[in-house]
Amino acid sequence: MGGIEPFASQPIDRAEHELSEFDKRVDALVNLLSHPSRALMRVDEMRNSIEAMPPEEYDRALYYEKWIHAVAEIMVAKDVIGEEELVLKLADLKEEDGEEA
Amino acid sequence: MSGNHHDHLHTHDDHAPVGATEPRPEYARLERAVRELLIAKGVITADDVRKQIELMDSRTPAMGAKIVARAWVDPAFKTRLLKDAKAAAEEMGVDTSNSATVVALENTPARHHVVVCTLCSCYPKAILGVPPAWYKSSAYRARTVKEPRKVLAEFGTFLPEGVEIRVVDSTADMRYLVVPMRPAGTEGWNEDRLAALVGRDSMIGTALATTPA
Structure with a gap:
């Protein structure tokens, strides 16, 4: 990002922001999973996953949305979570939210 | 991030997303799904998550x-x-x-x-x-x-x-x-x-x- 346009010509928004509960839970998951006692993910794997996001989604996603995307991808890639069970779980939660699964 | 060509091309304001508070529903569900599956598998516990958040808040x-x-x-x-x-x-x-x-x-x-x-x-x-x-x-x-x-x-x-x-x-x-x-x-x-x-x-x-x- 060093010196890269258009960011290098933009003003810095210095507003302070609180973290949401979602932000905190995602941060907690990353810390727990990367802790040496579990060693289930590393920061370089996380960045790799985030940087591989489709450009439009990368631009749109919040900071911690990118993080949870990476956590999910890495957990599935390492078979800690099965891809199918994640899909089923998401469908259940979507139904719970009152959306069409 | 600097190794990623696409993020250099867009021109809209990139600050807002950092500061916005609530995630979109699909990401909120993704977090909940991943967390609950990890807890169900015994990889982490609900208590681990709570303690980790407390630790973060204390720092x-x-x-x-x-x-x-x-x-x-x-x-x-x-x-x-x-x-x-x-x-x-x-x-x-x-x-x-x-x-x-x-x-x-x-x-x-x-x-x-x-x-x-x-x-x-x-x-x-x-x-x-x-x-x-x-x-x-x-x-x-x-x-x-x-x-x-x-x-x-x-x-x-x-x-x-x-x-x-x-x-x-x-x-x-x-x-x-x-x-x-x-x-x-x-x-x-x-x-x-x-x-x-x-x-x-x-x-x-x-x-x-x-x-x-």
């Missing part, structure tokens, strides 16, 4: 300020801090077991340090807590390495022309803690009083320690 720049104040009054501690900041932080009661290497950089009348993470948002969280939103913003990350003096000026920090500004770029494996200069007029002050002068930004390098009125 504030006040810890860094205590470390800096100790370094100002105790030359032997300062030597240890500059040699191995993680060990020195442990000495002050910080749990750094999940932390990357931390390097403390001392500001002097001749040299000022400012920290950035051009790749992402690496930051010494164990010592300073979560980074401010601007630290994670594309503009700060892009500009600090290019025009540090101008960026510092935007933060209200004006350094004399002769002072060298050294910009350090954090990585996943190495984080930086700036040790600001002790302000004049604080001779004989105790550590608690001194620590109150050490703001978060002075330990990132975008500000100086507060000079007492």
